Amino acid sequence: MKSPDITRSKMIPEHVPKHLLAAIDWYGMTELGSDPFVELAKLHDGEPIIFVGSNVRNSHGSWLITREADIRTIVMDTDHFTSENISGFDQVIEGFNNKLIPTEIDPPDHAAYRTFMAPYFSPSRINGLDQIMRDRVRDIIAQVGLKGKCEFMSEATYYMAIAPWCEIMGMRYDEADQWIRFPVQILQYTSDRPKLMAEMIESAKSLYLERKDTNMAGLIAHFINTPSGGQIPSEASAIGFIIFMLIAGVDTVGGTLGFAMKRLAEDQKLRAHLTKGKDDVSIFVEEVLRRHAVVSTNRYVKKDVSIAGVQMRCGDNIILPMSLANSDPKAFERPLELDLARKRGRIMTFGAGIHTCIGSRLARAVIGIAVEEWLAAIPNFRIDSEKPLIARVGDVIALTSLPLQYEPI
Template identity: 30%
Template sequence: MQTEPTIPQAPPHIPAELIVPFDFRSDEEFSRDPHNRLDSLRTDHRAFFTPFPRGMGGQGVWVFTRADDIRAVLQDPQTFASGGLRPFAKAIGEDWTLIPVDLDPPLHSQFRTLLNPTFSPKSMKSMEAVILERADEMAAALASQQSVEFITEFARPYPVSIFLELLGLPLDEMDHFIEIEENILHNSGDAQIAAIRQLRDYLFGQIEDRRRNRGDDLISFAVYSEVAGSSLTNDEVMGICFMMFIGGLDTVTSTLGYHFMHLARHAEEQQRLRNDPSLIPGAIEELLRVYNVVTTGRRATRDVEIAGVQIREGDMLALPTSLASRDPRECPHAAKVDLDRESARHSAFGFGPHRCIGSHLARRELTAALTAWTTRLPVFRLKDGAEPRSSGSGVIALESLPLEFI
């Protein structure tokens, strides 16, 4: 028999009428249908406070549910800071930081200026052949099977393989990195801390190797770059690489899961994409809009009022960007996938100065995956009896997705 979680005490300055004990980690409706569950919270609340902690070393958070409020917070880094919210280094007694996501202006701007060209559409175009080849190979390897566990057999290893390519690391490290990713992002306690140390040690070893043997990869680029006239330290290079690992793997895996679950449930839409592959890029944008997976965090740097509520300095904010994408005030029939929608404006990659630096890479990965599956493999559907469940707070993710070919 499952017991109800004990509701933590909210800080005394939070008005009682704004407290909603919603727990990203244990809410049953969220587990069954996370996006509709979040939509239901918007129906009753423009903003509310949940005393349940979110993330490593977290505390209770304000949750904002409307697109205009979420945008306002994300576009004001002076009032709502990003720095210090991802304490991976602190968990192992160190003080490096994830770059650039865990930096605030002006340092954040300096590192974005350095990194933006590396992740520009032009730069990512040079990765396109590798991405297409990898997606095609991994899809073709499943062709002899009657069924597949999509998350473990495709959605997880596929972006890891691209990450290894980007950092100039050997593909035979894939299983090792998948295990590390799982323990850092989906575990806690000793297993999580051990995995953080493993990744830290591995990346430091690669950084030292690039200082001796320069290559044509992201690690080498960072090692031999400068910010404000100074070479990057090993901690700064490691922070960039660690961020690429954290930010570029789980989000793509999770996004692929929801996109493919939708198409497995909607055979007519899947068939349209098979019949006309030119629809795939637009379909990706619409699926990104409806199935956004990221809830980003901020910390208030001063007392401020937003959405009619008083936020105190030091308060934490959770911003489910899926709620911005699915806000009916901005998009008619916002919870429905419409492959013919004229404008699929969405917030899947965030807003403001911290907008996802890897958005162009992610789009290419998603497009290549869907193209490979609709050309290399038969029609797929959910396996009989499958009831996929979700978990996660920072990134919503399917725990499994059993598919069968027909």
């Protein structure tokens, strides 16, 4: 299918009504403090859809969708909206035209990729990883526990997140640092982002060459060497697949776990409650996932369409923050409260429709194990900082640092 005509001009498109122009930079909002979800939720008091000008994602601006119902409608509607080019790699790296598989693939081709990947994320596969996740988490807790304090984001959360990822992908855990570096730094939108992206593409090429025509274990090697529709994937497809595997699943899990730990550090009663029962931990994880939905995805319009009365034209970019879906008072009562007694609703944290996150079961499992094991080893801890904490806002919302203090174990 032909890509939509995405005009790369800095001009605000003429069809954007003046009253919908907003002076915000979705990708640069580090000034929103440690709980940007509260600040962002204020967008629910205004227009349901606003237009943010030139941004790192799209130089001619993007529609920002704030209401749960509209976000859901858009991700479910693959007739009017395409996922092609949503990674934005083509805008940063000249000549980059690999599609990131499966996230940038529209129907009908998308379905075969999902079917291929599904066994790696099945309930039995994730249950089978329980012990290895627990062992890795315990090792990390033992290391940082000794010191009586740690910076949870750089010393713990991403290592906990990457352990099962390595198992599934067929990557070595002792090389975790380099695989953590790419998603975490690229999603921070620092000035060396283009250099990092170029390095990541090179690493993806090396991984491809290392695994091509081998019987190495893991999803990445399996993808590279398995014929689909009678043909082995091209080098371009394989690299697009590897790049997305390097991005998804580490920063997202690590970012969410960071917010879970911050809530626990701040709330002694909650810690005491959760130390009692495994079931309560899984309810807590679910509510953290709702209240701290870290991912914003995006789409391009491929056929002119009107959403909530706003006319969108082919080629327009649309930002879909899952945090705004979950903080919409029309979707959840008292959405900003972390309420373990809340009736379970349809959270948008993992998206909806054909691109719904394939790693959601894994994410829930590893975050739950990390919380359980941490509370068992370190039931009391607090935030060790005089200065307010900071979170970055963008494709993935995450604390930039979380210093914790506790009795050494």
